[in-house]
Amino acid sequence: MKFVCIGLLFTLFFTPCHAQKTAPTATYRNPVIAGDFADPSVIRVGDTYYAVGTSSEWGPAYPIYTSRDLVNWSYVGPVFSKLPDWTMGSYWAPELFHRNGTFYVYYTARRKSDKRSFIGVATTRDLTKGFTDHGVIIEWTSEAIDAFVIEDQGKLYISWKAYGLDKGKSIELLGAELAQDGLKVIGKEFTMLTADRNNWEAGGAEGQALFKRGKYFYMLYSGNACCGERCNYQVGLARAEKFQGPWEKFAGNPVLVSDDTWKCPGHGTVVTTPDNRYFYLHHAYNGTDFTFAGRQGVLSELVWDEKTQWPVFRYGTAVPAQAESPSKTAQKKELNLAVDFAKPVTDDFWVWDVSLPKPEFTVGNGSLKLTNTATNATGSFLGMVIKKGNFTFSTTVEPQSDLLQSITLYGDAANALGFGVRRGAIELWQVKDGVRTVIQSKSLPESTSPVRLQVRSRVGQFYDFSWSVAGSKPESIIQSPVNGSYLPRWDRAPRIGLSVSGSNGQGSVKSVTIQYE
Secondary structure (H helix, E strand, O other): EEEEEOOOHHHHHHOOOEEOOOOOEEEEEOEOOOOOOOOEEEEEEEOOEEEHHHHHHOEOEEEEEEEOOOOOOOEEEEOOOOOOOOOOEEEEEEEEEOOEEEEEEEEEEOOOOOOOEEEEEEEOOOOOHOOEEEEEEEEEOOOOOEHHHHHHHEEEEEEEEEEOOOOOOEEEEEEEEEEOOOOOOOOOOEEEOOOOOOOOOOOOEEEEEEEEEEEEOOOOOOOOOOOOOOOOOEEEEEEEEOOOOOOOOOOOOOOOOOOOOOEEEEEEEEEEEEOOEEEEEEEEEOOOOHHHEEEEEEEEEEEEEEEOOOEEEEEOOOOEEEEEEOOOOOOOOOOOOOEEEOOOOOOOOOEEEEOOOOOEEEEEEEEEEEEEOOOOOOOOEEEEEOOOOEEEEEEEEEEEEEEEEEEEEEEEEEEEEEEEEEEEEEEEEEEOOOOEEEEEEOOOOOOOEEEEEEEEOOOOOEEEEEEEEOOOEEOOOOOOOOOOOOOOEOOOOEEEEEEEOOOOOOEEEEEEEEEEO
């Protein structure tokens, strides 16, 4: 606070000093994009930011978000509502690029014909209308992933991670020139960086983000194991005067590492604000919720040592829990969702397993109708991203004969945990490694009256289940929490949602609510 006194001696005696308050600095708390949003790519077009992230085995493929301040994000839609014909899964590491009014996304996916992951490209002039796919752009030995595109002096260059699955060969980051339309490689490949097997890069190098400042190209890249409870991901720096190299690794690598608050940070991109601040949007696991909420979108600021011309992270080598915002706008965090299907609703929050046919569902006459078309032990599942580990999810359903309608925590079709109702019975069940087991069941009066099902989650791992009918208090189906530690898959968190199983009937869901603590 600054104090300013005005006037002559007379004024000093008779006029009090006035305090001028300095406006408080706006701050944000990580994550800025909550829930499973790995490998984020971010660009700025004018004063608007766009980000896209990995969807892995979830559809629709590659969620897109937009923001005006880097800390408040809203969902735009997916890159692909209909999956590209050549793909079958592993929808990883999409990279956005914008040039002459066209948006490009260079993405990794697994090819149907040989189950190998390669890089495709798609374009659009309107992000809200989805992308047109142009197929594979880079096919390289056993695997090519993690594309990144940059323009320099009118030429386009693409880089990618190579040799990750080739035995006896060190992982390399390769580069090549692109055609002016950005849709094919025209130059011979060259090595940019080779992972050092004897230091923190022993597990490889990937997720490169490239940008230019002054006479140097800079690269942030990630190394070691990205995913799962044994991850040890970290971030390093390199620079070069020419894109083709030679690239010099920073002597102080790694520059971003785990702490108790955010674990295994890495794989993001750098964007500059209109006032020339540098921010790295990347992913990390929350130290408490860990794999149960997935790799979330976090923001870390870079500042410059003008003497050495190397950037450093403003808040040290750990992801900041709280930091100065890129703008003066306040961060708003509204994670809760309440949907009453008797009212007009959007369906853009739903996700599903891309290894299975898209679930068949409609909304009308006051309910969501979900049809069971699956032949697996879990049934047809329609879910949503879990934003934090502590939450309560509830739904109200109309019991059907021979069709089990469940609230379900879903890792994949062979690993799920659910609590459901059919006419005359209620059932707590699990599917583990494809084997279905009933944990607890209870008979109910034969009735079509709506039943409210609820699950309460603690750190995304321990679950309490309860149920109620109109006018009654909730009743637990089991006294001890159920351990769902088997649910997270290697590179992704489970989803929470609805499933229908048993007969090939159609469920009737009146409402869904998720509330975070």
